[in-house]
Amino acid sequence: MKVCVLPGDGIGPEIVAEAVRVLEALRSDGLALEMETAQLGGSAFDVSGSPYPEATQKLARAADAVLLGAVGGPQWDALPRPLRPERGLLGIRKDLGLFANLRPALLFPELAHASSLKPEIVSGLDILIVRELTGDIYFGEPRGIEVRDGQRVGWNTMIYSESEIRRIAKVGFDAARRRNRRLCSIDKMNVLETTQLWRDVVTEVSADYPDVELSHMLVDNAAMQLVRAPKQFDVLLTGNIFGDILSDEAAMLTGSIGMLASASLDANNKGLYEPSHGSAPDIAGKDIANPLATILSAAMMLRYSFDNEEAALRIENAVKSVLAQGLRTADIWEAGKRRVSTHEMGNAVIAAL
Amino acid sequence: MKVCVLPGDGIGPEIVAEAVRVLEALRSDGLALEMETAQLGGSAFDVSGSPYPEATQKLARAADAVLLGAVGGPQWDALPRPLRPERGLLGIRKDLGLFANLRPALLFPELAHASSLKPEIVSGLDILIVRELTGDIYFGEPRGIEVRDGQRVGWNTMIYSESEIRRIAKVGFDAARRRNRRLCSIDKMNVLETTQLWRDVVTEVSADYPDVELSHMLVDNAAMQLVRAPKQFDVLLTGNIFGDILSDEAAMLTGSIGMLASASLDANNKGLYEPSHGSAPDIAGKDIANPLATILSAAMMLRYSFDNEEAALRIENAVKSVLAQGLRTADIWEAGKRRVSTHEMGNAVIAAL
Ligand SMILES: CC(C)[C@H](C(=O)O)[C@@H](O)C(=O)O
Ligand SMILES: CC(C)[C@H](C(=O)O)[C@@H](O)C(=O)O
Numbered sequence: 001m002k003v004c005v006l007p008g009d010g011i012g013p014e015i016v017a018e019a020v021r022v023l024e025a026l027r028s029d030g031l032a033l034e035m036e037t038a039q040l041g042g043s044a045f046d047v048s049g050s051p052y053p054e055a056t057q058k059l060a061r062a063a064d065a066v067l068l069g070a071v072g073g074p075q076w077d078a079l080p081r082p083l084r085p086e087r088g089l090l091g092i093r094k095d096l097g098l099f100a101n102l103r104p105a106l107l108f109p110e111l112a113h114a115s116s117l118k119p120e121i122v123s124g125l126d127i128l129i130v131r132e133l134t135g136d137i138y139f140g141e142p143r144g145i146e147v148r149d150g151q152r153v154g155w156n157t158m159i160y161s162e163s164e165i166r167r168i169a170k171v172g173f174d175a176a177r178r179r180n181r182r183l184c185s186i187d188k189m190n191v192l193e194t195t196q197l198w199r200d201v202v203t204e205v206s207a208d209y210p211d212v213e214l215s216h217m218l219v220d221n222a223a224m225q226l227v228r229a230p231k232q233f234d235v236l237l238t239g240n241i242f243g244d245i246l247s248d249e250a251a252m253l254t255g256s257i258g259m260l261a262s263a264s265l266d267a268n269n270k271g272l273y274e275p276s277h278g279s280a281p282d283i284a285g286k287d288i289a290n291p292l293a294t295i296l297s298a299a300m301m302l303r304y305s306f307d308n309e310e311a312a313l314r315i316e317n318a319v320k321s322v323l324a325q326g327l328r329t330a331d332i333w334e335a336g337k338r339r340v341s342t343h344e345m346g347n348a349v350i351a352a353l
Numbered sequence: 354m355k356v357c358v359l360p361g362d363g364i365g366p367e368i369v370a371e372a373v374r375v376l377e378a379l380r381s382d383g384l385a386l387e388m389e390t391a392q393l394g395g396s397a398f399d400v401s402g403s404p405y406p407e408a409t410q411k412l413a414r415a416a417d418a419v420l421l422g423a424v425g426g427p428q429w430d431a432l433p434r435p436l437r438p439e440r441g442l443l444g445i446r447k448d449l450g451l452f453a454n455l456r457p458a459l460l461f462p463e464l465a466h467a468s469s470l471k472p473e474i475v476s477g478l479d480i481l482i483v484r485e486l487t488g489d490i491y492f493g494e495p496r497g498i499e500v501r502d503g504q505r506v507g508w509n510t511m512i513y514s515e516s517e518i519r520r521i522a523k524v525g526f527d528a529a530r531r532r533n534r535r536l537c538s539i540d541k542m543n544v545l546e547t548t549q550l551w552r553d554v555v556t557e558v559s560a561d562y563p564d565v566e567l568s569h570m571l572v573d574n575a576a577m578q579l580v581r582a583p584k585q586f587d588v589l590l591t592g593n594i595f596g597d598i599l600s601d602e603a604a605m606l607t608g609s610i611g612m613l614a615s616a617s618l619d620a621n622n623k624g625l626y627e628p629s630h631g632s633a634p635d636i637a638g639k640d641i642a643n644p645l646a647t648i649l650s651a652a653m654m655l656r657y658s659f660d661n662e663e664a665a666l667r668i669e670n671a672v673k674s675v676l677a678q679g680l681r682t683a684d685i686w687e688a689g690k691r692r693v694s695t696h697e698m699g700n701a702v703i704a705a706l
Contacts, residue, residue: 151516154550
């Protein structure tokens with residue numbers, strides 16, 4: 001199996017290096033895996049003038065899976081839109097057809113203290129956000145900024161077709177089947193026609209999943225319910241923009257976003273795997289970033305793209321074990337625990353494999 | 354001064370009745386005020402076939418301010434879109450040009466326990482959301498659902514002009530001036546051109562407000578920061594759809610949405626005032642709903658539309674006093690406090706005026 005490794009920007013290279021070492025450790029135990037590295041985001045722009053250069057496109061298309069750190073940083077903020085780091089990320093998602101973004105919001109019991117919510121509200125939290133990733137207002141045309149009647153006007157198009165909604169709904173229902181069989185679909189059907197169609201099609205798809213309980217919730221109410229009582233949710237199914245907002249809100253409920261992995265899958269379980277957090281340029285190069293979200297993303301890669309549940313569990317159990325040992329990077333540290341560097345955390349996970 | 358009173362649906366009539374009684378009490382103390390009642394939402398549809406009937410339009414246009422309960426309920430869910438209760442609300446907002454929605458998220462010290470967040474995260478919380486209310490994807494054209502190439506497609510248009518952004522930005526900066534002089538403007542400029550223009554224009558307007566500190570934040574990050582550290586915010590400036598989501602999230606941080614008022618203003622401080630919560634059909638007619646958000650909305654009306662700070666403060670202090678006395682409706686009740694009905698709460702506020 002071929003993995004395209006994209007360290008990206010900011011803390012990306014440091015945290016990806018640890019995930020790569022974990023995968024190498026599994027390889028020396030017999031996991032069949034090839035890795036090749038390429039550039040994405042600002043660092044790609046710096047060397048090639050494009051945030052998603054052709055060399056990266058080739059490697060990513062040929063690979064079975066992509067492991068990404070993170071992209072972005074202030075030094076690229078002034079670039080024209082098509083050259084900015086996040087264009088690289090949007091570009092690879094679209095290019096590889098990665099329409100299904102899976103973002104678990106999971107509270108690790110040892111880190112419950114890190115949440116800004118009361119323990120009884122979040123203890124045991126385990127939500128999966130299934131977010132559509134290649135459609136919606138992110139890619140909708142027409143879009144732009146132009147002068148009309150003497151003043152600037154900016155516009156974008158929110159758009160979903162039936163088939164786009166149906167394929168992500170199936171991913172959502174399938175995921176719910178492997179979990180607690182409850183799917184809550186998010187829309188703003190009382191205002192937006194696009195999401196009226198969303199609700200209609202999701203309801204149609206639900207006929208094939210009589211064993212999954214479907215509910216619908218308006219996006220504003222969902223933003224409230226995530227704060228009020230997040231454990232009411234099992235799987236949340238969302239479009240691209242609502243999912244962008246709600247998945248970050250849900251991730252932050254745990255207080256330890258440095259622990260949260262994500263997968264973005266195409267129709268054949270080829271996927272891009274990346275931590276839910278960003279590139280954290282302020283702490284880049286200091287060997288203090290938390291590599292666990294990236295290591296757990298590698299576990300998701302083994303599960304979804306390589307269908308290797310056993311290797312995935314080995315990594316996940318190793319992460320649980322280092323937490324149980326009391327090892328913590330700075331972002332999740334609390335008094336009484338042992339503070340470790342990015343690299344030390346990687347070592348500990350490898351030792352615990 | 355003429356007030357158009359719109360009880361609306363669900364608990365609307367009960368809670369508005371208490372706010373009207375509070376205003377009547379002030380009138381008998383000399384406040385010059387006329388009130389006339391009309392229909393909006395589902396109850397308007399039931400009697401006239403329209404959620405925003407002509408009689409209501411006339412009264413609302415002629416009034417100096419509108420006091421609204423809430424609209425909506427399951428019995429109207431199956432109606433065609435243009436007849437649904439929320440169309441009445443969107444209709445009156447657009448018709449009266451109420452482009453500036455002010456939504457305070459305020460934690461009453463006596464109710465701190467009601468929050469799902471840790472006390473240290475939310476104690477003293479006092480955020481003002483300034484949300485644009487008559488533009489954006491809510492009203493953008495083209496929009497619809499149609500069959501293209503053999504499948505249904507749904508689409509909407511997010512759109513803002515320079516002048517729309519400028520006038521709401523001014524409201525935001527003016528509000529920040531009356532508070533802690535910090536304005537955080539929300540966008541998704543890394544993906545949406547509409548919000549790139551938003552950021553540009555807000556930055557231009559800030560030149561006229563050198564005494565207000567302007568920052569910008571991406572909407573997904575804002576959804577996280579509200580959970581992580583909400584007290585970092587003073588005024589949040591948002592477009593219509595992002596404001597819909599973030600203002601509800603912010604309101605829920607307090608845990609007592611039954612206490613939160615809102616104002617929707619036009620260019621001349623004519624306004625519509627309503628509680629931030631919904632019509633709660635499940636508890637309608639039981640005399641248990643919390644009327645305080647509506648009573649506090651009446652206070653906002655006196656402040657913004659009638660420029661009567663003194664009368665506004667009289668109401669707000671009366672509300673503080675009933676909380677200090679330990680009176681609580683069911684939604685904010687805790688052991689050791691006195692549970693009161695909607696009507697009893699109204700009585701207590703009037704007695705405390
Ligand atoms: C960087 C940005 C374009 C991206 C998005 O909005 O999808 C990010 O916020 C995410 O959620 O992965
Ligand atoms: C009822 C609905 C149309 C409305 C909105 O989306 O604006 C409501 O959620 C609000 O925030 O006042």
